[in-house]
Amino acid sequence: MANWERKLEIEELLAREAHLLDERRFKEWLEWLTDDVEYVMPLREYVQGDVAPAGHPIIRDDRTMIEVRLAKDETGYSHSELPESMTCHVVSNVVVDDIEGSNEVLVRSTFLVRQARKLRDEAWWAGRRLDRLRPVDGTWKLARREVHLDATILPRGISIFF
Amino acid sequence: MTVLNELDVLVDWKNGLVAPAIHVDEEVYRTEAARVFGRSWLLVGHEQMVPTPGTYITNYMGEVPVIVSRDRRGEIHVLVNKCSHRGNQVCLFDRGKARGFACSYHGWSYGLDGTLNGIPVEDFAYREGVDKSQLGLEKVAKVANYGGLLFATFDAGAPELESWLGEDGRWWLDNLVLSQDLGGLELLPGFHRYHSPGNWKLAAENFFGDTYHVYTATHVAWIGVCVDYMKQGNLAPMIDYPSGTNSTHLNAATGVEPGRTPFGMGMLVMDQEVYKRDYAEAQRLGPEAVEWVEHRFHVRQKAFEGRADWPYGFMHAGMFPNAGLMGFISPLVGRHFLQFHPRGAQAHETWQWTMVEREAPQVVKEVAAQRVFQGQHPAGLIAPDDVENFERILEATVPDRNRTRPFHYGQQLGHETEGPAGYPGQVGPSPSEANQRAFYRHWLELMDRG
Numbered sequence A: 001m002a003n004w005e006r007k008l009e010i011e012e013l014l015a016r017e018a019h020l021l022d023e024r025r026f027k028e029w030l031e032w033l034t035d036d037v038e039y040v041m042p043l044r045e046y047v048q049g050d051v052a053p054a055g056h057p058i059i060r061d062d063r064t065m066i067e068v069r070l071a072k073d074e075t076g077y078s079h080s081e082l083p084e085s086m087t088c089h090v091v092s093n094v095v096v097d098d099i100e101g102s103n104e105v106l107v108r109s110t111f112l113v114r115q116a117r118k119l120r121d122e123a124w125w126a127g128r129r130l131d132r133l134r135p136v137d138g139t140w141k142l143a144r145r146e147v148h149l150d151a152t153i154l155p156r157g158i159s160i161f162f
Numbered sequence B: 001m002t003v004l005n006e007l008d009v010l011v012d013w014k015n016g017l018v019a020p021a022i023h024v025d026e027e028v029y030r031t032e033a034a035r036v037f038g039r040s041w042l043l044v045g046h047e048q049m050v051p052t053p054g055t056y057i058t059n060y061m062g063e064v065p066v067i068v069s070r071d072r073r074g075e076i077h078v079l080v081n082k083c084s085h086r087g088n089q090v091c092l093f094d095r096g097k098a099r100g101f102a103c104s105y106h107g108w109s110y111g112l113d114g115t116l117n118g119i120p121v122e123d124f125a126y127r128e129g130v131d132k133s134q135l136g137l138e139k140v141a142k143v144a145n146y147g148g149l150l151f152a153t154f155d156a157g158a159p160e161l162e163s164w165l166g167e168d169g170r171w172w173l174d175n176l177v178l179s180q181d182l183g184g185l186e187l188l189p190g191f192h193r194y195h196s197p198g199n200w201k202l203a204a205e206n207f208f209g210d211t212y213h214v215y216t217a218t219h220v221a222w223i224g225v226c227v228d229y230m231k232q233g234n235l236a237p238m239i240d241y242p243s244g245t246n247s248t249h250l251n252a253a254t255g256v257e258p259g260r261t262p263f264g265m266g267m268l269v270m271d272q273e274v275y276k277r278d279y280a281e282a283q284r285l286g287p288e289a290v291e292w293v294e295h296r297f298h299v300r301q302k303a304f305e306g307r308a309d310w311p312y313g314f315m316h317a318g319m320f321p322n323a324g325l326m327g328f329i330s331p332l333v334g335r336h337f338l339q340f341h342p343r344g345a346q347a348h349e350t351w352q353w354t355m356v357e358r359e360a361p362q363v364v365k366e367v368a369a370q371r372v373f374q375g376q377h378p379a380g381l382i383a384p385d386d387v388e389n390f391e392r393i394l395e396a397t398v399p400d401r402n403r404t405r406p407f408h409y410g411q412q413l414g415h416e417t418e419g420p421a422g423y424p425g426q427v428g429p430s431p432s433e434a435n436q437r438a439f440y441r442h443w444l445e446l447m448d449r450g
Helices: A004-022 A026-031 A063-074 B004-010 B026-035 B161-177 B200-209 B212-218 B220-232 B273-285 B287-303 B362-373 B383-397 B434-448
Strands: A033-041 A059-061 A086-098 A105-117 A121-136 A139-149 B042-046 B055-061 B064-070 B076-080 B095-097 B100-102 B109-111 B116-118 B142-146 B149-153 B185-197 B249-254 B263-269 B313-319 B323-326 B335-342 B347-357 B426-429
Touching (some): A004 A086, A004 A105, A059 B362, A063 B220, B026 B335, B055 B335, B064 B149, B076 B142, B161 B313, B185 B383, B200 B313
Antiparallel strands (some): A105 A121, B055 B064, B100 B109, B249 B263
């Protein structure tokens, strides 16, 4: 029997998170990350046969690095976010699974993010997220996010969060 | 009057005036595919990407898809990724290990060296026989390996790679880019790639010599955060390493003479201020790191015995036509190898890979790689701001009337060689646009050759 209450609760949290990102309320967004959060975006490539894995990911941020990204944009001179991007995060297909031997849960979701910049510039980002949520003080916090963008060649430089 | 016929006027590199028409015009773009990309030696990868027989990568030479493969005898080939029968691409993977390549259209199959091995229904369909030896994948005319870097050219009459790079260029490559005397480099597999608006030359000239943009405007947000965080003692790899801030910056180039292929290096550091930072950083990383940076320093000090002003590192560099290099001055930052692949006159793709010094301790290799993907990288703190500029340039230079008023490349005009003497090529003050002028000088030579 699925834990419907837990699923609804987490879906609600992910929807609220998407609104925080789209409304650029990053300080509040940071509150939903654990102190030891890890935000990872692996390299996607088409590989045939037995070859060495990618040497490093696209992103592997800890909390400090996430804060650095936000601090950079707050300087007012971060051109890739000046003027600010408009984003629309659509998060769907949320499923929640137990992680054996852990009180954290594995939350898989899909996302479609449209980023609009300046007059006509835009990027469409789609992919999947594998999140680990940790129970903290009666709610859930994001302990780890793995973002799998469906792109081998990124449509533009990344200056937003997924 | 077409832009192509006016190039000698539009590209007045001697006076540091180059019109943006060359970045947006379609006829220029098609012509440069033949005259620039068709004639130059192009970077296609690194030998460590094809470490064993059967391994391969796919890449581009200009717009042309190619396969770089290692055959069973260990020989490296660069093959046009196009079936001889109907032109279908025969390899769709970014990299892999295989026995050969088979076409998805009619099943013609090729060996790792491009040899046509099999034609389905061969005996019945070609009753008089078919000469398979003439129908292999097209081999790119010349392939060469320099210090592990793989180059290829479509021009069978091109000079040998070594003379194309020149003795001067090779000296800087060996010492600052490839660290040949320090055990060389180690590849971290995988291409990181992103689309970028704007002509490929905008990115290429930026790496060739544009140190000016780093601290005047483009990257000041990153530098500002670096300074703030360092003051607070708050450390994150790419943040505590804007190396070179206490040093005198220099600008260097080789192949600046007419007819030669330029290699430009921006923000060269020839004092030992960065070494002090590296030493302090190594102390944080542990005794192995300290021992290694000291060892490096002593090897170099010995090699340049008698000179106080020896090159410690370079920030960014460009190899004509479309390769970019980054060293970030310090060996505690990985080395970046970039390609700016043309995608129509008004767009390009950046493909990049990362290497670290082979003899560095693991703790250094890890942090050095991290600094690459946190900085001049698709989701780093640096590259997205460059992409943003190219997008803005494109918007403003597309209208016909905006194409002819030239961009200004006048920095250090006439002062190109006023740096430390006695090094290969020329060393001059920084910031400078000497390297950009050399880039467009050679570009024009190739375009004018008809």
